[in-house]
Structures are given as C-alpha cells and as structure tokens.
Amino acid sequence: RIPGQTMEDKRRYFMGNFDHIRLQLTREPRGDRDLLAALLTEATSDEGEFGLVFMDARRYPYLCGHATIGAVTTLIETGNLPADGPERVVIVDTPSGPVKTTAHIHEDRVTSVATTAVPSFVYESDTALFIPGLGKITVDTVCVGGFFVMVSTREIGLDLVPENGPAFISLGMSIIEEANRQLNVEHPTRPGVTTVDVVEFYDPGTDDQGLGRNAVVYGESHLDRSPCGTGTAAKLTLLHSKGLLDVGTPFYNQSLLGSRFEGRVTGTTKVGHLDGVRVEIIGSAHITGVHEFVLDPRDPFPQGFLL
Incomplete structure (x- = not known):
C-alpha cells in the first residue's frame, strides 16, 4: 500500500x-x-x-x-x-x-x-513567447490536469509528419524550458500545480471529417506515439474557447503514427474563476506482454540511464 x-x-x-x-x-x-x-x-x-x-x-x-x-x-x-x-x-x-x-x-x-477527463480550461490565450533560435511565437496555455503550451504549426513552419519527429522533440523541450522561464501559471483550485510540463504542436484546422493532427512532447524528450488523451482534451478545449468546436461535435485527433482518438466537448463548467469544459475521449489499447524486471545488486547502473 x-x-x-x-x-x-x-x-x-x-x-x-x-x-x-x-x-x-x-x-x-x-x-x-x-x-x-x-x-x-x-x-x-x-x-x-x-x-x-x-x-x-x-x-x-x-x-x-x-x-x-x-x-x-x-x-x-x-x-x-x-x-x-x-x-x-x-x-x-x-x-x-x-x-x-x-x-x-x-x-x-x-x-x-x-x-x-477532469474539467479543463484555457489559462491564457495568444501569449508571446521568445524561443532562442526561432524568435517570438504566439502560444496558448491550457490545463488538463497539468499545464500544456499549445503551438500551432503555423508558428514554427513544420509539417506534422513522422520525419519531423526529431525537430519537434528538440523544439518542444526548448519551448517547455522557456515557458517555465517566461510564463507564470497556477491552477486556480490546486495551488501546487505551477509548471508547464507539456507542449502540443497542432494543425490549425481540421478537414471536413473533423480530423486534426498533433505532436505532443514532454518528459525527457518524449514524443508521444499516441494522439495523447490529455493532449486531445487540451486541443478540444482550445478549439471550443476559440469558437471553432461546438459542444457535442465529434473531433478526431491523429498522432504522427496515424493512430486516432475520438473526442467531444460534453459541456461547460467553471474551474475556480475560469470558464472550463468537460471533454470525453475515446480510444483503445492492447496488451503487449507481461514483464518481470530484475535488479542485480552488482548492476553498475541501478537507477538506469539515459543517452
């Protein structure tokens, strides 16, 4: 326990x-x-x-x-x-x-x-962020459990294709670092939530089937292989706040791999003093194995390593 x-x-x-x-x-x-x-x-x-x-x-x-x-x-x-x-x-x-x-x-x-998902909300809209080597970009900050910086691909000139994965990782980690340096965030009802942990790159529009794409970066240069459940909720929250997605309208979010989550805004709410929404996300998962990990007391790297 x-x-x-x-x-x-x-x-x-x-x-x-x-x-x-x-x-x-x-x-x-x-x-x-x-x-x-x-x-x-x-x-x-x-x-x-x-x-x-x-x-x-x-x-x-x-x-x-x-x-x-x-x-x-x-x-x-x-x-x-x-x-x-x-x-x-x-x-x-x-x-x-x-x-x-x-x-x-x-x-x-x-x-x-x-x-x-837990209620989500737009914290700040159309904020200027300076990124070394790139210049000034305009971002939105959305909270779904934790804080996301949302970046339209129009701001960075990159297409959402697998070949650009390394570029998204490098730029994403730089944006997270600069967001925490230049922006101040605090959840209105959970005072300990005060950092930007995720950046989501998204296409600014959808096709006529309600399909959009994204690339989500966080952790130790982690590029999400899925469309990201919380990231999909963040994107729907942002689209709704900009008047681009109505309550109940289905939206399909696609990762760089081509995997998809279906989502919809199910209603509006308040999170502290801020306007928020509730979002439903539908996806699937598959069991790939059952693993037993071993730690040899002679292992020179008992806490693992990153290269």
Whole structure:
C-alpha cells in the first residue's frame, strides 16, 4: 500500500520514497525515455475502484489519458476487474481527481474505452513567447490536469509528419524550458500545480471529417506515439474557447503514427474563476506482454540511464 488519503498524497509519497523504482522502470535498460508507467493503487474515493499514479523518465504527470485507457483495458482483459455485458463503467482515481471511464466489450475483449477527463480550461490565450533560435511565437496555455503550451504549426513552419519527429522533440523541450522561464501559471483550485510540463504542436484546422493532427512532447524528450488523451482534451478545449468546436461535435485527433482518438466537448463548467469544459475521449489499447524486471545488486547502473 502507498500511504495517502488522496491520490495526490500517494503521488507525493511515492515520489519522495520510491523514486528509484520510477528511474529503474522508465530508463534504459529496462525502459526508455518514451515510456510512461502507471502505478496501480487502492482507490481513495468512495466511487473509485482503483487509483493510478503516473510517471515517466522525468516526472510524475498529474493525469494521463492513454495510460488510463490502457490500465482499464488490461485489468478487464486479465480478469482483475469483473465485467459482464457490453459495457463496464469504472471510476479511476488520479492525482487530478476521479476519472469516469466506460469500457466497451465484445467477446471478452475491450474494443474501446471512453474517458471523461477532469474539467479543463484555457489559462491564457495568444501569449508571446521568445524561443532562442526561432524568435517570438504566439502560444496558448491550457490545463488538463497539468499545464500544456499549445503551438500551432503555423508558428514554427513544420509539417506534422513522422520525419519531423526529431525537430519537434528538440523544439518542444526548448519551448517547455522557456515557458517555465517566461510564463507564470497556477491552477486556480490546486495551488501546487505551477509548471508547464507539456507542449502540443497542432494543425490549425481540421478537414471536413473533423480530423486534426498533433505532436505532443514532454518528459525527457518524449514524443508521444499516441494522439495523447490529455493532449486531445487540451486541443478540444482550445478549439471550443476559440469558437471553432461546438459542444457535442465529434473531433478526431491523429498522432504522427496515424493512430486516432475520438473526442467531444460534453459541456461547460467553471474551474475556480475560469470558464472550463468537460471533454470525453475515446480510444483503445492492447496488451503487449507481461514483464518481470530484475535488479542485480552488482548492476553498475541501478537507477538506469539515459543517452
């Protein structure tokens, strides 16, 4: 058991006492910089069935949509969460708050999981940010659990194609560094959330099928392989705030790999004094293996390494 009355308590306890486990699992040779892990804990709310603490090679994200989809899928398909019928509602406790998920099931396999993210909001719009080697760009700051800097590809002159992955990584890490140097952010109801941790590059428009694309960078130069659940929610939040996406209209977000999440704004709300929205994201996950990790006491790199 990880001590703590809330998931944020558990996150902080694990961070302060077991960070070596994060390092071992998210760095080479057992993991890599592009891995995101989700630690399963007991629930902390009356409605929750389990809790998740998220971690990557650099930090402990407050929320991760695709990891939540993966955890629900894994627990149902391995029989650790009983499921009878075509749908199974699961409340997952996270450091950002409870997340409602609905697993869609066919022949004992989870075909998709719908997640209703915690309320999200635009914190600042059309902010100037100076990036060394690039110059001044205009960005928006959106919060979905944690803070995102949203950058239109028009600002940087890069197409959202796999070949530009290294350029997105390099530029993304520079933008995160400069955003934390030049911008001041603070969640209106969670005072400890005060840093920009993610940058999302997005195409400024959608095609006539409601399809858009993105590239999300965070952690230790991590380029998300998925469309990013929280990143998709951030994009929908931004589009809605600019009057470009109505409540209930489906939107399909595509990663550099071509994988897609479906999303929609389901309603409006308030987060402290700020206008916010609720967003539903639908995606799928697949079990790739069951792993047993070993730490040899003679290992010269007991906490792993990054190159």
